């Protein structure tokens with residue numbers, strides 16, 4: 001069974017959408033095998049998004065991700081990486097397919113409510129980041 005990492009971002013936690021998002025995750029046949037909640041430090045947010053460090057939106061993204069509590073979920077399903085990306089939808093909520101979480105709940109391209117690992121290799125890194133030894 002494949003695993004992937006999901007985040008419920010500060011905009012969704014603040015608007016009390018955690019239950020609605022988890023409900024959709026379960027309706028779509030993912031098993032939640034671990035869950036934690038925390039507020040990222042600026043340094044941790046920088047580390048998590050290091051692949052984007054040269055992008056113009058990096059500082060703003062890091063500030064936003066450290067602005068409030070997030071939920072971190074370890075999801076399991078056949079083809080979990082692809083299935084979770086499909087359910088969470090396009091980066092920009094205005095372009096996200098109808099019924100995806102970002103189309104339903106996202107505010108804009110930054111406050112887009114959820115995160116998905118973008119490949120199996122990234123999923124393993126991100127799972128280790130939040131659930132590895134020393135966490």
Ligand code: TYD
Pocket residue numbers: 052057060061089090091109110111112115116118
């Ligand atoms: P990206 O990996 O391109 O998208 P996705 O989350 O769909 O895999 O970008 C990572 C995050 O960076 C994205 O979820 C929100 C933020 N971001 C911005 O704040 N502004 C932008 O213009 C883009 C493209 C992304």
